[in-house]
Structures are given as C-alpha cells and as structure tokens.
Amino acid sequence: MKIGFKTLGCKVNKYESDKIAAILSKKHEIKSKTENLDICIINTCTVTHIADRKSRQAIRQIKQNNPMAKIIVFGCGARKKDNIYIEMPEIDHVFATYDEVINFLSSDKDIDDFENFNGSRTRVLLKIQDGCDNYCSYCIIPFVRGKATSYPERRVISECLAREKQGFKELVITGVNIGEWKNQEKNLSYLLKKILDNTKEMRIRISSIEPVHFDDEFYSLFNNPRLCGHVHLSLQSGSNKILEKMRRRYTTDQYESICNNLRKIRPDIAITTDLIIGYPGEDESFFNESKLFCEKMKFSKIHVFKFSSRIGTIAEKLKDIVSDDEKNKRAKIMRDLSVKLEKEFRKNNAGKEKVVLVESKIGKKRYIGYTDNYIRVEVFSERDVRGEFVVGRIE
Numbered sequence: 013m014k015i016g017f018k019t020l021g022c023k024v025n026k027y028e029s030d031k032i033a034a035i036l037s038k039k040h041e042i043k044s045k046t047e048n049l050d051i052c053i054i055n056t057c058t059v060t061h062i063a064d065r066k067s068r069q070a071i072r073q074i075k076q077n078n079p080m081a082k083i084i085v086f087g088c089g090a091r092k093k094d095n096i097y098i099e100m101p102e103i104d105h106v107f108a109t110y111d112e113v114i115n116f117l118s119s120d121k122d123i124d125d126f127e128n129f130n131g132s133r134t135r136v137l138l139k140i141q142d143g144c145d146n147y148c149s150y151c152i153i154p155f156v157r158g159k160a161t162s163y164p165e166r167r168v169i170s171e172c173l174a175r176e177k178q179g180f181k182e183l184v185i186t187g188v189n190i191g192e193w194k195n196q197e198k199n200l201s202y203l204l205k206k207i208l209d210n211t212k213e214m215r216i217r218i219s220s221i222e223p224v225h226f227d228d229e230f231y232s233l234f235n236n237p238r239l240c241g242h243v244h245l246s247l248q249s250g251s252n253k254i255l256e257k258m259r260r261r262y263t264t265d266q267y268e269s270i271c272n273n274l275r276k277i278r279p280d281i282a283i284t285t286d287l288i289i290g291y292p293g294e295d296e297s298f299f300n301e302s303k304l305f306c307e308k309m310k311f312s313k314i315h316v317f318k319f320s321s322r323i324g325t326i327a328e329k330l331k332d333i334v335s336d337d338e339k340n341k342r343a344k345i346m347r348d349l350s351v352k353l354e355k356e357f358r359k360n361n362a363g364k365e366k367v368v369l370v371e372s373k374i375g376k377k378r379y380i381g382y383t384d385n386y387i388r389v390e391v392f393s394e395r396d397v398r399g400e401f402v403v404g405r406i407e
C-alpha cells in the first residue's frame with residue numbers, strides 16, 4: 013500500500029511520524045508527497061488555535077486530493093477532551109498515540125526499526141521522554157501529553173547505537189520537556205554524557221529545553237565538540253512580571269546566567285528561543301522590557317507566537333486581553349528583531365571555517381549543510397558530499 017504522512021507541530025511529532033513510517037516501510041511504500049495514497053496518516057498539533065486550524069485544513073485538503081484514501085488522525089489534537097476529529101467526515105480512524113497507530117497497522121515493533129527507512133541519513137531525531145509536569149499557565153501540552161515520563165536509559169542508548177550504525181550523522185535529542193529526563197539520581201547531564209560516550213562520530217544536538225537549574229556537568233559537556241553549539245532555550249517572555257504570571261520557573265537574571273555560562277564554554281554558541289506575544293496583562297512596558305531583554309541575549313533566532321487561549325488552562329480565564337491588532341503589531345516588531353539578530357549572528361561568524369554536515373544538493377557541484385551552531389553554509393564539491401562532514405567557510 014502507498015502510505016503518506018502529514019506532520020504538524022514540533023520535533024516530538026516528527027519523531028513519532030518517522031517512527032511509524034520506519035516500521036511501515038518494511039511492508040509498504042512510504043511516499044514523500046501526500047498524493048496518490050491508499051492511506052494518509054495525519055499527526056496533529058494543538059499548541060495554538062492556529063495549529064488546530066492548520067490540522068483541520070490539512071485533513072480536508074488531503075482527503076480532497078485522495079478521495080479513496082483512508083485517513084488516519086492521531087497526535088496532540090486528537091488527545092484533547094474536546095476531540096474535534098471524531099466528528100469530521102473525512103476521517104476514518106482517530107487514535108491518541110503513535111503506538112496505537114502502529115498497533116493498528118503493523119505487528120512489527122522492533123527497536124531497530126529505522127533499518128529500512130528510506131529517509132535522509134544525515135539527521136535523525138531521538139525522543140528521550142514524553143509529557144510535562146510544569147503546567148505553565150498558557151500551555152495545553154500537559155493536558156494532552158500527560159505526566160513527564162522518561163524513556164529508560166537502555167532503550168535510549170540502544171536507539172543511539174542503532175542510528176549511528178545505520179549511518180546517521182546527527183542525532184537530535186527531543187522530548188516534550190527533556191530537562192525532566194531522570195532515572196532515580198541520574199539526570200539529563202548524565203544521559204547526554206552516556207550518549208556522547210557511546211557514540212563515535214555522530215553530532216549530538218539538543219533541541220528545545222526549558223531554562224532550569226543546570227548542573228556543572230551539563231555546561232562541561234559543551235567542551236566536547238560533538239555536542240552541537242546550539243541550544244533552543246524557551247524564554248516565552250523577557251519580563252519578570254509576565255514570567256511569573258505564566259508560572260515559568262525562572263527570572264530573566266537566571267535565564268541570562270544560563271546563556272552566560274554556555275557562552276563561556278562555547279563563545280559562538282547559537283541560542284534560539286520561543287516567545288509568546290500578547291499574554292493577558294502584557295502592556296506596552298512589559299512588551300518593551302521583553303524586547304530589550306531579547307536584544308541583550310543576542311539570540312540567533314526568535315520563534316514568535318501570538319498568545320492563543322487554550323481551553324482548560326489557567327490563562328484561559330485571565331482578563332486584560334491584548335487585542336489582535338496589538339498582538340499583530342508586536343509580533344511583527346519581534347519578528348523584525350529576530351531577522352536583525354539572525355543577520356548579526358551570521359556576520360559575527362563570517363569568515364570562520366567550520367565543520368559542515370552536508371544535507372542537500374542545490375545545483376551543479378553546489379551543496380547546502382549546517383554547522384554545529386546551525387548556520388546554513390553553501391559548499392562546493394566535485395563529488396557528491398551529501399551526508400558527509402566537510403569543512404566550509406561561512407560567508
């Protein structure tokens with residue numbers, strides 16, 4: 013059967029879709045496009061109302077293009093109490109988790125299930141935990157993903173070893189809240205060290221992480237050049253008053269000290285972040301405070317989200333709503349700032365020679381890859397260097 017995927021949302025969703033695809037690829041043809049399909053599996057996101065809307069639009073569009081295909085929907089949107097997908101006529105089956113989708117479509121569940129996966133061999137995701145116990149005031153995720161659960165160390169390490177053996181060159185550590193990974197006294201620093209010690213050549217990239225108290229071991233791991241100089245450290249607001257209302261667990265001073273500690277070890281580290289614009293009660297002065305803090309932190313990219321009220325969260329009931337016009341205006345200011353900071357980050361790195369992991373070919377002898385600090389670099393080569401580490405100069 014021809015099976016296609018549409019994945020919305022974050023890297024955790026991407027990991028789960030890839031996992032299903034890898035298992036199904038043993039017996040079915042996995043298509044890279046959502047055309048001429050027998051089955052389409054749609055992995056939904058519900059982090060904002062826009063994500064809900066995009067998920068619904070994707071389902072309708074795919075059914076329109078593939079009227080005979082069976083439509084299977086799962087993921088965060090399908091785990092909500094008000095599961096809107098049950099009523100949609102385009103959908104044949106709704107599941108909550110990716111395990112349920114796998115159980116429905118296959119009897120194979122080997123850990124080494126990427127063996128026949130036909131995707132790119134450069135970067136691969138590794139999920140180490142699920143769920144979150146923080147209940148930040150605006151966030152729906154703990155309600156749909158449940159309590160924080162850590163994947164066992166043995167499972168994580170054997171998956172790392174399998175991916176390296178299969179030729180992947182970069183492993184991206186993902187989870188809903190990876191800083192929560194624990195096993196009795198062992199924490200994320202321990203696990204990352206284990207991963208580095210057990211792999212030889214693969215680069216290890218930390219994806220999104222919450223700014224919590226990191227131990228010295230965490231910082232010292234960045235002395236290892238195989239740990240990418242890139243951390244996506246969720247800020248959400250640069251105003252202490254708003255952070256408190258959001259029930260975030262740090263102040264801007266604590267956040268800044270994490271950035272300073274990282275930069276002490278890796279001066280050219282890329283620190284990217286998420287920012288929520290227009291949280292209830294965020295007036296002009298709190299917004300300006302946030303903007304100044306972002307400038308000070310010299311982020312290499314800011315992912316800007318407009319506040320979206322989610323049913324069941326604390327923020328749903330808050331007053332002092334920021335108007336849509338104001339949110340749009342502020343979001344544009346922050347996105348412009350992100351573009352400016354991104355350019356500055358690149359300029360500060362210009363002229364440096366860095367190891368580049370080549371991902372794709374863009375023309376005759378022309379290739380594109382990324383440095384460990386996630387700068388896109390064009391590489392020229394007589395031979396095909398996709399999936400290889402080469403040295404490139406940042407323009």
Ligand code: SF4
Nearest residue numbers: 144146147148151153
């Ligand atoms: S840490 Fe906060 S924002 Fe992140 S998933 Fe948990 S509740 Fe949501």
